[in-house]
Structure formats: C-alpha cells, structure tokens
Amino acid sequence: MLRLSLRWRVALALGAGTVLLTGVLAVVTWNLASGYMLRQREAGALRQAEVNAQLVEQALRSDTAGLGDLLSGLTTDSDATVLIERPDGWLLSGRQVDVDALPPALLRLAAEGVPARQRIDTGGVPVLAVTLPVEGGRSTYLELFPLTQLDRAFRFLSTVLGVGVGTSALLGVGLGYWAGRRALRPLTELTAAAARVAGGDLRARLPERDDPDLASLATTFNRTADALEKRVQRDARFAGDVSHELRSPLTTMANAGAVLERRREEFSGTARRALDLLLGEVGRFQRMVVDLLEISRDDQRPDDEPDEVVDLGDAVHNVVAARVDDGADNAAEGSAFAVEITARPLVLADRRRLDRTVANLLDNADKYAGGPVRVAVLRHGGRARVEVDDAGPGVPQDQREQIFERFARGANAGRRGVDGGSGLGLALVAQHVRRHGGAVWVEDRPGGGSRFVVELPEVHR
Incomplete structure (x- = not known):
C-alpha cells in the first residue's frame, strides 16, 4: 500500500482543514444570502400582487370592458403571467401557460379564496405563483412572477462559492506543502548529513540554528560527528602506527625465511612443510600490513x-x-x-x-x-x-x-x-x-x- 510522506500528509491535512472551514463558511453564506434574496423577492412580489389585485378588483366593479387593457399593462415582464378566474373560465394575459399544469393544491386554495404563494416551474421558467381573492371571493386573482434573474443570481453565487472552496483547497495544500517542507528542512538536513557520515564523509555537519528548539539538535549532532571523526582518526593513526612498527620485524622474518628457503633441501619433510606454512603466513602478514597502511593513510587524509x-x-x-x-x-x-x-x-x-x-x-x-x-x-x-x-x-x-x-x-x-x-x-x-x-x-x-x-x-x- 502506498504510504504518503510526512510532508504530503501535512499538506493534505491542512488542505482538508481548509476545505472544511471554507465549506462551512460557503454553506452558511449560501443559506443566508439565498434565503435573504428569496424572502426579499417574495415580499416584493406579494406587495406587487396586492396592488395589482386591488386594481383588478376596481376594474371588475366599475367596467369589465377595460379589463383586458389593464391586464396587459400589468404584465410588463415577458415571462410574467396574470390570470383571473371568471364564471366562464380563466382570463389570461402575458406569457401563455397551461392552467391545468399548475399545482392542484394551489388551484384549490385559489378556488376557496385563500391567499397563497408557491414557487413552481412553468414551461421551464421558475416562477413565484401568488393567488389572492377578489370581488369578495367571487373571483380569484393569480399572478406568476418570473424568478429567472434570481435563479441566475443563485447559480452565480453557487459557482463563486464552489470555486472559492476549490481554490482554498489548492491554496491550503500548497501552503501545507510549503509549511511542511520548511518545518521538515532541519530533518532533511539531518538525514543528508547522517547519510554523508554513513558514506564516509566524517566532515559533514549541521549549520548552527538560532531557533532554541533546533539549536540543541544541531549541537548534539555536530558534537557526535566530531567525536566520531576523532575516534576514526585515532583508530587510523593507531592502525598506521602498528602497521609501521610491524614492517621492520616482518622484513627480518621475511629475510630469515628467504635464507631458510634457499637451504630447504637440508630439512626433512615435516620441517619443509612447516617452512612453507611459515613463509605463507609471513607473506600474507606482509600484504595485510601494506593494506592496513594504505587504509590508515587514506583515513587520515580525507581531503586528498x-x-x-x-x-x-x-x-x-x-x-x-x-x-x-x-x-x-x-x-x-x-x-x-x-x-x-x-x-x-x-x-x-x-x-x-x-x-x-x-x-x-x-x-x-x-x-x-x-x-x-x-x-x-x-x-x-x-x-x-x-x-x-x-x-x-x-x-x-x-x-x-x-x-x-x-x-x-x-x-x-x-x-x-x-x-x-x-x-x-x-x-x-x-x-x-x-x-x-x-x-x-x-x-x-x-x-x-x-x-x-x-x-x-x-x-x-
């Protein structure tokens, strides 16, 4: 299973927190703004409907001949519709709608002379339907106010809030990655320095820090690296000194062995085998001393x-x-x-x-x-x-x-x-x-x- 690095976990955690916070703010903003705008629209539509209903009622009481012109004047919006229920049916002005497609519950309240309002969709257009009784309840006034502008405003607001939440998420992840990288920089430097020491570079050190939380880490690591470097140098000097001191007796032993080798015919079979073993071990010892000298010389000169x-x-x-x-x-x-x-x-x-x-x-x-x-x-x-x-x-x-x-x-x-x-x-x-x-x-x-x-x-x- 893929396991994310600590830096990415910090970035994603901060991004998730940012999304959560901005998401809550976006939901609250949406509810408050949309609720306020809808209430204002409904209140304005209701007041307008009451005024229009009064005009219609006056026209009905005085002379119905000019009712059609009045209704045409009331529907100034191309998507608005005014309906009046008469004994001979519904009188309609403005955008044509199918009365039978209107909600039955709303028509029932209108028939009963009960004022009501409801948001509905007619022919793909969102509207606010307001019904009021006129002529003492003998007629019903029904007006459909278009909510197209309000719907566009809601869509724009939701888009802005959604983009804002998405942008805040990206910014949160970016900020988290930057903060994680900055916070983990001392750990990265420590890892790099430790890797250099493990690779043989005993001069690797951490830079001094002013931060009190990091100063002790750098000081402890540098002190440990200093002690390790000194210990390795002491061991290298010791190995070099020992190897150097061994060269003289080894040379004497090798020369003595060479003398014995020239006179090996004078020895018995067992003595010859012993001589061969001795010369072999002396030769191996000489090669080891030479190798130790070279290793210690390299250890003591890391800058070479x-x-x-x-x-x-x-x-x-x-x-x-x-x-x-x-x-x-x-x-x-x-x-x-x-x-x-x-x-x-x-x-x-x-x-x-x-x-x-x-x-x-x-x-x-x-x-x-x-x-x-x-x-x-x-x-x-x-x-x-x-x-x-x-x-x-x-x-x-x-x-x-x-x-x-x-x-x-x-x-x-x-x-x-x-x-x-x-x-x-x-x-x-x-x-x-x-x-x-x-x-x-x-x-x-x-x-x-x-x-x-x-x-x-x-x-x-």
Missing part, C-alpha cells in the same frame, strides 16, 4: 582528492600488462583472460589508487574465483565503467555487500597459506572508488561466475 585526468582504457591496459610481465596471469591454471577496451573514457583520478583498484580486483579473482576471464572498459549511462569477470561459482546475494567490508573473506575465512587473502583487498577497492565519486558492486556474469563492476564519473575536455 583526485586531481589527474586519466585515460581509463590506458590505465587498465597498463595494469594488465604489468601482471603479464610479472607472470601473475599464470597464478592459476587457465587464467589467461580477454581484455576488451571498447572505449577510452577520461576520469579524474589518483593514478596510484586507480591502478591499485584494478589490480586488487584481478588478485581477488585469482585467489577466490579461479582467475579472471574478461576485463572490459566501456561507457554505460554516461559513466565510465570497468568490468572484471571471473570463473568462480559466483557471490551469494546475501554477501554481495559484506565482501566489501574490511576483513570480510566469506567462505575463505579459515584459509591459510600462500593462496589466502587478508580480507582487505575489496575494502580498499570500495574505499578508493568512493574517493573518486564512483560506485562498485558485484553481479552475476552471463554464463556463470561473478562480474565486479566499477563505475566512475567521466570528465570531458
């Missing part, structure tokens, strides 16, 4: 932005060529792979970090996925893209975000030896790509295996 325009196709080609020269493409059987550079987009990058990103993706395919089978450089959706396909079993859906976390090694977490990884390679990839304003993810490769995708913003000269 890429400033070099790099041809992405050339960069990937050079990394692949360096692996071939070093013999890295023979790390696994059948590890030769296709290189498809279908475009040469330009990106703003740090060349060292960009090279390390591509190299880590290729190393990851070698260590965990049977080696890379394809590396491609292309454009997609206006962005530069690098795709690295491997021959492995693929990455489960629930681990596709986890593998980019630090020390995440998935099913290989328990592996040791020369083929084991530190769990920092893909974390470095994600960190370098974020620093370049790009995105990295893993998806299924057509035909099986995984496809690691790096997208970076393209620059144009």
Whole structure:
C-alpha cells in the first residue's frame, strides 16, 4: 500500500482543514444570502400582487370592458403571467401557460379564496405563483412572477462559492506543502548529513540554528560527528602506527625465511612443510600490513582528492600488462583472460589508487574465483565503467555487500597459506572508488561466475 510522506500528509491535512472551514463558511453564506434574496423577492412580489389585485378588483366593479387593457399593462415582464378566474373560465394575459399544469393544491386554495404563494416551474421558467381573492371571493386573482434573474443570481453565487472552496483547497495544500517542507528542512538536513557520515564523509555537519528548539539538535549532532571523526582518526593513526612498527620485524622474518628457503633441501619433510606454512603466513602478514597502511593513510587524509585526468582504457591496459610481465596471469591454471577496451573514457583520478583498484580486483579473482576471464572498459549511462569477470561459482546475494567490508573473506575465512587473502583487498577497492565519486558492486556474469563492476564519473575536455 502506498504510504504518503510526512510532508504530503501535512499538506493534505491542512488542505482538508481548509476545505472544511471554507465549506462551512460557503454553506452558511449560501443559506443566508439565498434565503435573504428569496424572502426579499417574495415580499416584493406579494406587495406587487396586492396592488395589482386591488386594481383588478376596481376594474371588475366599475367596467369589465377595460379589463383586458389593464391586464396587459400589468404584465410588463415577458415571462410574467396574470390570470383571473371568471364564471366562464380563466382570463389570461402575458406569457401563455397551461392552467391545468399548475399545482392542484394551489388551484384549490385559489378556488376557496385563500391567499397563497408557491414557487413552481412553468414551461421551464421558475416562477413565484401568488393567488389572492377578489370581488369578495367571487373571483380569484393569480399572478406568476418570473424568478429567472434570481435563479441566475443563485447559480452565480453557487459557482463563486464552489470555486472559492476549490481554490482554498489548492491554496491550503500548497501552503501545507510549503509549511511542511520548511518545518521538515532541519530533518532533511539531518538525514543528508547522517547519510554523508554513513558514506564516509566524517566532515559533514549541521549549520548552527538560532531557533532554541533546533539549536540543541544541531549541537548534539555536530558534537557526535566530531567525536566520531576523532575516534576514526585515532583508530587510523593507531592502525598506521602498528602497521609501521610491524614492517621492520616482518622484513627480518621475511629475510630469515628467504635464507631458510634457499637451504630447504637440508630439512626433512615435516620441517619443509612447516617452512612453507611459515613463509605463507609471513607473506600474507606482509600484504595485510601494506593494506592496513594504505587504509590508515587514506583515513587520515580525507581531503586528498583526485586531481589527474586519466585515460581509463590506458590505465587498465597498463595494469594488465604489468601482471603479464610479472607472470601473475599464470597464478592459476587457465587464467589467461580477454581484455576488451571498447572505449577510452577520461576520469579524474589518483593514478596510484586507480591502478591499485584494478589490480586488487584481478588478485581477488585469482585467489577466490579461479582467475579472471574478461576485463572490459566501456561507457554505460554516461559513466565510465570497468568490468572484471571471473570463473568462480559466483557471490551469494546475501554477501554481495559484506565482501566489501574490511576483513570480510566469506567462505575463505579459515584459509591459510600462500593462496589466502587478508580480507582487505575489496575494502580498499570500495574505499578508493568512493574517493573518486564512483560506485562498485558485484553481479552475476552471463554464463556463470561473478562480474565486479566499477563505475566512475567521466570528465570531458
């Protein structure tokens, strides 16, 4: 079920309240105005009918020969009608109407000599029928006053009130949306700042507020962000210091291991296996220390932005060529792979970090996925893209975000030896790509295996 945002709920609530208020005012205005106008019209028609009835009664008593001229003079309105009931039938002047179509109740009251009035419709024309007895009740005077102008006034008034209610509803929704947006602006800023912090930008802060209700929120968030930034920097410095201090003993251990490796023929089978395990762990430890140093260095220099325009196709080609020269493409059987550079987009990058990103993706395919089978450089959706396909079993859906976390090694977490990884390679990839304003993810490769995708913003000269 679609759930509206808080901003729209505020807007619709204010719009509904505005409609309710203006609707009530419109109904009250309509009743008061229409009632007043109708009463005034009825009172005027009744007075006019009484005067006309008196004239007719005088004409009936003196001389009926001029009655027709009198009735013609009384019907000045083209829609007005005057009827007089005579012993020989009804005498009619003005707009012609069917007497039999008049309400029977009104005609009965007229026959009984009872004064009456009633709003009716004759031939599509709304009229006010007024009946009065004349000649002491021996005759009946019936006059039909047209209500066309009054009906038009009612229609105009109802249209104005309806448009007013509709306009007030739109204004209410617009005002509610504006007020909701303004009221929720601090929350929007807080959400944006929190998202930046979650994305790695620890410098995100909220602007200071003069409003006492918002000042404490901004102060608390900024204080928390300051503490988090300092904690991350302390941890980065600690990791860097530890890694730096470990490099000297690790170098000594590696050199000692190299000496032992040259004399391995002097050792027994068990000692050789122990030596291989030792050298493998020392090598893995060295790679971990190097990765930790690079991560801590990046964490301590968040302002270090890429400033070099790099041809992405050339960069990937050079990394692949360096692996071939070093013999890295023979790390696994059948590890030769296709290189498809279908475009040469330009990106703003740090060349060292960009090279390390591509190299880590290729190393990851070698260590965990049977080696890379394809590396491609292309454009997609206006962005530069690098795709690295491997021959492995693929990455489960629930681990596709986890593998980019630090020390995440998935099913290989328990592996040791020369083929084991530190769990920092893909974390470095994600960190370098974020620093370049790009995105990295893993998806299924057509035909099986995984496809690691790096997208970076393209620059144009």
